[in-house]
Amino acid sequence: MATDQHGGALYRVNAPHQHSRVTYAELFFDLVFVFAVTQISHTLLAHFTPLGVLQTTLLFLAVWWVWVYTSWVTNWLNPEMTPVRILLFALMLGGLVVSTSIPQAFESRGLWFALAYASMQVGRTVFLWVSTPPSRPAARMNAIRITAWLSLSAVFWIAGGFAEGQSRLLLWAVALGIEYCSAAARFWIPKYGASQVADWVVEGGHMAERFALFVIIALGESIVVTGATFAELTWTVETVSAFASSFVGALAMWWIYFHKGAEAGSEQISRSSEPGRLARIAYTYLHMPIVAGIIVAAVADELVLKHPGGHSDLKTVLSAIGGPLLFLLGTILFKHIIRGFLQLSHGAGIIALGILAWFAGGMSPLLLSILTTAIMVIVAVWESISLKSGAAGPRPEPRSGATGA
Structure with missing residues (x-):
């Protein structure tokens, strides 16, 4: 696994047709989502009504999205490096809070779910931003773009955590819509525009x-x-x-x-x-x-x-x-x-x-x-x-x- 030779020790250099194995730290992180998936299925079983299905679907999409973003980040960063491992362990803690909050996310633990989720999304992306070397300006700008979008969605997640009933569902749906639409819009932001296809290099x-x-x-x-x-x-x-x-x-x-x-x-x-x-x-x-x-x-x-x-x-x-x-x-x-x-x-x-x-x-x-x-x-x-x-x-x-x- 190569790393950037211009000061970006945490950042991978993905050579064409290179295959980097999934690391033990990534597998350890994924264990949290065994629990998350179990919580989602049990929540759906307990609330199999039109409203319950809608709420559970929203929670599933949120869990899926936080895992997806982490997978992209660990494709760019080197999970064998200690700071990246510490990031994954911190995300595991946040993931446990998210997972344990799922059954009561639309009741008493909504704020816990929102705070943990927003912290994972924004905190991980800020880490990516800081870890991306100046020698990779396109990748660094992408990290800035993603941070801007996730910071906006975090406002709605946390506001929904304070709200109750249908207001929480609506605010969280807006937050989730922002996150899913941001990728489709290639993370467009004022002045700097959207990212280009060539900017997204993955292994x-x-x-x-x-x-x-x-x-x-x-x-x-x-x-x-x-x-x-x-x-x-x-x-x-x-x-x-x-x-x-x-x-x-x-x-x-x-x-x-x-x-x-x-x-x-x-x-x-x-x-x-x-x-x-x-x-x-x-x-x-x-x-x-x-x-x-x-x-x-x-x-x-x-x-x-x-x-x-x-x-x-x-x-x-x-x-x-x-x-x-x-x-x-x-x-x-x-x-x-x-x-x-x-x-x-x-x-x-x-x-x-x-x-x-x-x-x-x-x-x-x-x-x-x-x-x-x-x-x-x-x-x-x-x-x-x-x-x-x-x-x-x-x-x-x-x-x-x-x-x-």
């Missing part, structure tokens, strides 16, 4: 590995939920069948993402002349529905394990169908960016889930779980067979587009 292999590990985190959380719930139940034919269906469903998701897609994505971004643009589209944005789908599927697994018999209620139908549907929508778009075509197996799976949703209310939760798992297994097998010849490799990279963190 593609490292970025792809970081996001693949987050998918592992989400899948691991679903297995933890399944195992913990199953351990507390009486083992009957129904509960054992529900457990088996949940486990096979998680395996199918792993296979769909990792068997070909993750490796192809790593190869494509590593050889791209505009890795920052590709990282923004394929990873920062298109991995959101992938991870969200895994979280929602984990909620469905817990519901089915606890109540495998009878008719499926709306909560069970939405989570059992919605989880795999979100996952397939994310993966088909991600692989489209990488391969240049829409995967037929994924499209067929999406259609099959849509048809299943029409009849799902009359099925038992167990039967619904088995059928959704069967669809995911078919998608995984179909894709594996269709790509077995190796003809569908990474496509030539797109030539245009904007980028951002």
